Amino acid sequence: DAKTTQPPSMDCAEGRAANLPCNHSTISGNEYVYWYRQIHSQGPQYIIHGLKNNETNEMASLIITEDRKSSTLILPHATLRDTAVYYCIVRDTGTASKLTFGTGTRLQVTL
């Protein structure tokens, strides 16, 4: 699986959009980009994933660049409950196999 690079921490004011970047410059054509988050020591929670096109669901939007070497997770109106560690990972073809999470971005939402 391709490796990802994320900033270690970010701050965001409550009510504003949080934009979390991820670099995955060695991604291959078959790899999906996934985002998860972990609040305190709970199990990681799935947020969103995509292959080439931008995606949106009730939690967030995912913007993937045309060359697929980077992506941005957007939380449109961050709340204090969005404070968490956010992980960006890329997932290989149908064999699933190893999944490397890295250390993620710690997002702190403040009043």
Next chain:
Amino acid sequence: EAQVTQNPRYLITVTGKKLTVTCSQNMNHEYMSWYRQDPGLGLRQIYYSMNVEVTDKGDVPEGYKVSRKEKRNFPLILESPSPNQTSLYFCASSLGHRNSPLHFGNGTRLTVT
């Protein structure tokens, strides 16, 4: 409710005493995996299983065993635990193809003294 269930949530044991952490999923998922999480190191994969009787090593398999005798269960076995295996453990499952999100359990906090 679709879920991944780990037991126990907390476990304190002594060096060398064999233990098993259970993991069960009710979503008929082919893929299951174990992770450990330590401060500053993120989530590291221990073992994974693509289906019944198919298991493979992740990034940190030393000191652990797994088995996949039935689809729903994927226990993690520590034959002779050591203090460096003190950690937070997560089990996860998915349908197994790349377009399928992982579902995580709530974690097992293990302390080995």
